[in-house]
Each structure stands twice: as C-alpha cells, then as structure tokens.
Amino acid sequence: MSDKQSVSVIGLGSMGGALARAFLDAGHPTTVWNRTAAKADDLVAAGATRAATAGDAIWASDLVILCVLDYEAANALLEPNADMVKDRVIVNLTNGRPEQARRTGAWVTARGGAYLDGGIMAVPSMIGKPGAFVLYSGSGTAYERYEAALAAMAAPVYVGEDAGLAALNDLALLSAMYGAIAGARHATAMVGPERAPEFTTSLLIPWLRAMAAVLEPSEDEESPLDMQAVGLVNIAQGSRAEGVDDALLTHLLTPMRDIIAAGEGAVLTELVKEIR
Known part of the structure; x- marks a missing residue:
C-alpha cells in the first residue's frame, strides 16, 4: 500500500491528463474521471482508478483536483454532488476571475468542504518538471496539509486566504x-x-x-x-x-x-x- 495521499483528478484534457500523470509518477493513488471516458484509458493502464461518475471521483479521495474549461463547468460538476463535498479539499485549477473563485470557494465552504483555488503557471509539457509552479489561495489549513502532495504537479506557491488571490495573480x-x-x-x-x-x-x-x-x-x-x-x-x-x-x-x-x-x-x- 502506498503511504502517499490519494487524489482524484476530474477533467482529463491536455493539462488535466498531465496533472494526473504527475500524481501517478509520484506514487499517489489516483482516481480519474472525464466526461469522455476514453481520455482516461492511458492513465488507467498506467495504474489510475477510473471513476464511473464525477461524484464517485469526489467520494474516492480527500483531495480532489478540478481541471476543466471554466468555472461554469466546474460548478456544474460540483453542484449535483453537494452532499459529497463535505470533508473534502476541492482544488480548482480552472482559469477564471477572482470573483468566480470567491463564489465557488464560498459554496464549497458552506457545504463543509475546504477550498483552494489555483493558477497553473505552466504548459502541460512542463508539469512535474522544474520551472513550473502553481499559485494557490484559499484555506491555509488545507494548503499546509496537502502542500507536499500538490508539489507532485509543480512547485506550489501560496498567496493568501482570500480565494480570489490565485486568480488575480494568475x-x-x-x-x-x-x-x-x-x-x-x-x-x-x-x-x-x-x-x-x-x-x-x-x-x-x-x-x-x-x-x-x-x-x-x-x-x-x-x-x-x-x-x-x-x-x-x-x-x-x-x-x-x-x-x-x-x-x-x-x-x-x-x-x-x-x-x-x-x-x-x-x-x-x-x-x-x-x-x-
């Protein structure tokens, strides 16, 4: 059994797939989900667990990474699974505006979860390699707990408790x-x-x-x-x-x-x- 923290990655486009691969390479038990299921095939072959639904992916791990097109897509995945957010750390790596991050963060917090918003300062080929970094803002407690795990993707940089700060700096x-x-x-x-x-x-x-x-x-x-x-x-x-x-x-x-x-x-x- 791995002593690494488990993680779920939701959204397996070019960036999300690279993030999931980085967690696998670092030895983290990794659950993946994508609306187009075939995008998970290579990751599953490499050792990831395929979730049947986005809700199953959220339920599978305490640390949940969202990497989808925009906040509308992220919220559309979270809202039907509101009862599964409790006690989870939701890390939203979707590009957007500070006010969007604050709204999503408030929604997650109101349902008993912890929220980190993130800005990925890299292209997919840089993930897991020197030079890439990810900005984070939101729950300082959640960041401290998972900082080492987040480092599998890229160097983590925490910019403050205000959930909108990562988007602003991004x-x-x-x-x-x-x-x-x-x-x-x-x-x-x-x-x-x-x-x-x-x-x-x-x-x-x-x-x-x-x-x-x-x-x-x-x-x-x-x-x-x-x-x-x-x-x-x-x-x-x-x-x-x-x-x-x-x-x-x-x-x-x-x-x-x-x-x-x-x-x-x-x-x-x-x-x-x-x-x-």
Whole structure:
C-alpha cells in the first residue's frame, strides 16, 4: 500500500491528463474521471482508478483536483454532488476571475468542504518538471496539509486566504506574458521574416532575459522619461517606415500614456491618438 495521499483528478484534457500523470509518477493513488471516458484509458493502464461518475471521483479521495474549461463547468460538476463535498479539499485549477473563485470557494465552504483555488503557471509539457509552479489561495489549513502532495504537479506557491488571490495573480502574470509576446511579435515584424529566426535566437531572447532585471524595485532612475519618450517615438516611426501594421504597436500605448501623464514627451500625444 502506498503511504502517499490519494487524489482524484476530474477533467482529463491536455493539462488535466498531465496533472494526473504527475500524481501517478509520484506514487499517489489516483482516481480519474472525464466526461469522455476514453481520455482516461492511458492513465488507467498506467495504474489510475477510473471513476464511473464525477461524484464517485469526489467520494474516492480527500483531495480532489478540478481541471476543466471554466468555472461554469466546474460548478456544474460540483453542484449535483453537494452532499459529497463535505470533508473534502476541492482544488480548482480552472482559469477564471477572482470573483468566480470567491463564489465557488464560498459554496464549497458552506457545504463543509475546504477550498483552494489555483493558477497553473505552466504548459502541460512542463508539469512535474522544474520551472513550473502553481499559485494557490484559499484555506491555509488545507494548503499546509496537502502542500507536499500538490508539489507532485509543480512547485506550489501560496498567496493568501482570500480565494480570489490565485486568480488575480494568475491573470496579472498572464498579462505580463502576453505583453512580452506582443512586443516580441512587433520586434520580429520590424526586422522582417527572413531575419526573424536569427534575430530571435541571438539577440531578442538574450536581451529580454537581461532586461528582466529592470523590473526589480529600485530608487535609481536609469532611463529618464524624456529619453524613453524619444525612444518610443523612434520605435513607432521606424516601424511605420518598415511597413509594420499599426496594430502591432498597441503594446506601446501604456508606456506612452505613462510618460504623457508625467508631463514628459509631448510629441507622443499625437502618436497615441494615431495608434489607438
């Protein structure tokens, strides 16, 4: 018999399947359920137990992982099984908004369960490997009890008792990621498709890694706003000279507006109006 805590994983898409596999690989007795039963076949062959229903999966383990499309889908699975939630720790790894997490957390708590909301900061291939982490918020007691088990999926990071905090931090981190991706797309458009692969490998990625240090809080102003204003104007005008679509310039709007609000870079005002 395994001395590892048992776990149920509900939702076996590409991410949910990777989560269940990570628990199996770590030696946790794992029960799985998916609306399309065939998605559990490989996991069952690897040692998982197939639950006949979502309710059976909830009943099978004290630790229940939900990884479905959205909160509507998660709630649709939980609500018909309200009498099975008591004494269970429900970990909802569904992407959503803070208020959705708080509502679902309140519903679980009212029925005698403990709730953790989570934000997975990884793609499926990263699960169970260094570099992946999952944000958690909600019941601190539940988190402490199952922290070691949750680490089978990815490094666990607890951000607070407010169930909405994991979703809030998740969305904030994704916003930063999409901003970086938008900037990278703009950059490769500027140099053109022929130069883009070499530019990305030899210059862009090393540059972004080095510049990540700029995000560290500092009292020193290494790049005055008036200098940034000149740089932004040159980026916008240089992009247009290279035939880059203005739509790819929108990631520059926020720094442009910040500089204008600070009373610097008046020349940016017209550019902001044009790029909107």
